[in-house]
Amino acid sequence: xxxxxxxxxxxxxxxxxxxxxxxxxxxxxxxxxxxxxxxxxxxxxxxxxxxxxxxxxxxxxxxxxxxxxxxxxxxxxxxxxxxxxxxxxxxxxxxxxxxxxxxxxxxxxxxxxxxxxxxxxxxxxxx
Numbered sequence: 001x002x003x004x005x006x007x008x009x010x011x012x013x014x015x016x017x018x019x020x021x022x023x024x025x026x027x028x029x030x031x032x033x034x035x036x037x038x039x040x041x042x043x044x045x046x047x048x049x050x051x052x053x054x055x056x057x058x059x060x061x062x063x064x065x066x067x068x069x070x071x072x073x074x075x076x077x078x079x080x081x082x083x084x085x086x087x088x089x090x091x092x093x094x095x096x097x098x099x100x101x102x103x104x105x106x107x108x109x110x111x112x113x114x115x116x117x118x119x120x121x122x123x124x125x126x127x
Contacts, residue, residue, distance in 0.1 A: 049097070049099070050066050050077065050092070050099065050100060050101060051066065051067055051101065052064060052066055052077075052089070052090050052101035052103050053065040053066065053068070054063070054103075055085060055086070055087055055088065055090065055102075055103060057085070057087060062085050063085075064082060064085055064090040064101075066082075066090065066092075066101065070072075071090075072100050073085050077092060078094075079094050080092035080093060080094035080099065081093050081094075087103075088102060088103045088104060089101065089102050089103065
């Protein structure tokens with residue numbers, strides 16, 4: 001009888017392990033790169049045109065990552081030339097056309113208001 005209890009426990013453990021593995025197979029790995037980057041030779045292209053993904057500025061190098069392609073300042077992205085690069089923008093020039101790409105296109109920059117003496121910066125006065 002003790003042999004059948006051990007076999008039952010082993011069978012239950014095996015079934016639980018199999019169910020756990022089967023349910024985990026449907027989960028996506030959040031650290032895995034997008035499929036478009038995994039395919040060799042593929043360059044992801046945004047539907048609305050070029051997208052600035054990253055800016056790398058150092059005394060020796062000035063680089064922009066545009067749609068997965070590293071472009072040096074003065075270098076070419078397609079038929080356009082990278083003519084200006086800041087910490088959050090890249091400017092491409094293609095003939096007479098100028099395209100300004102923003103690293104944070106949804107963020108609107110505004111000058112900060114002056115803080116008056118006694119204010120905390122939240123608009124409330126200290127008491």
